[in-house]
Amino acid sequence: MTFKKGYGCAFGGGTIINAIAAWKGCAYATQLKTYAEVCLSDAPTCSVSGSIYENPTADTRLIELCVQSVLDLFDCPAEATVLTKSEIPIAGGLKSSSAAANATLIATLDALGEKLSADEIVQLGVKAAKEAGVTITGAYDDACASFYGGVAVTDNKTMELLQRDEFHYNVLILNPETKAFSAETNVSRSVLMKDLVETAFEIALTGDYKKAMKLNGLIYCGALGFDPAPAVACMEIGEKFDVAAGLSGTGPSFTALLPCSDLLSKDEQKELQTAVLKIKQIWAAQFPGGKIYETKTCNLNALDESRRFSKYMKNGNRDLKEFNFAFND
Ligand SMILES: Nc1ncnc2c1ncn2[C@@H]1O[C@H](COP(=O)(O)OP(=O)(O)OP(=O)(O)O)[C@@H](O)[C@H]1O
């Protein structure tokens, strides 16, 4: 009997345009990651068992389907286990499902020693997400951002990547305590806003992602009944730095794009720090049980990052359960 292990990771993200109203969407990657470990043992038929680190009640069907789809594709029946460990809160609007699917698919390929093209992997993840029932449109926009990094503009119906740009910002995230599963979102109320969302999408296509994000956030707050106050407060405090903020995905999280410090003078850096502190105080007062993340946009490719991660895990004979979210070459 042979035993094989594989590793993968992929990025979380934020929303510029939620695709649920008009099928066309836009998302960007953050440096928050999900890591996956897949173990395979030879077996005459397939059985896949998934678990999510420190989250025994979360739904593991998506990651199990991802492993199964790769085993089926290469006709490799196996007894498989998959474990994910993540920095991304589940059902927060921060692309946890796309990151989990991409990381798991890459880890399964790594365990088998097989390769697929980037888009084949992304499409398998979207297919699994639809089958698991965790998405409305398939969220190809989120899956592309999570895999390719940067900002991705997509048509989720035809699964076309229409535009990809590098994206350089500091990102501030407010993740309220509550969850909002994409599958349970109010689609009909979102679709009511289709024409407005299409206008925001056109703006995204011109590359004015911040304006598109602000507009999208207000539209979906209206449709889904979220108070836009966290985004407005953030933009008011960050006005000097042209901060853009908006609802991410189907909520409840808000993300804000702030300039990278290396583009600012020393005085401006101090001013920005003060603004960030104020935003965090206001958000903490608005959502006492919520979590605030300070991260950056990410322009790396998940496959490249996964290779580095796999090498680190395998060379050190490490175990994902003990992994502490830091690795170097
Ligand atoms: N770390 C993880 N490991 C395994 N499955 C996960 C993980 N994170 C999310 N999922 C799956 O994704 C589902 C949540 O998907 P959902 O689309 O509602 O949230 P999201 O991706 O965080 O939000 P959004 O799509 O709005 O950004 C979970 O129920 C679970 O099935």
Ligand SMILES: O=C(O)C1=C[C@@H](O)[C@@H](O)[C@H](O)C1
């Ligand atoms: O489930 C879906 O189809 C989606 C959910 C959200 O993340 C959106 O931001 C995304 O554009 C589409």
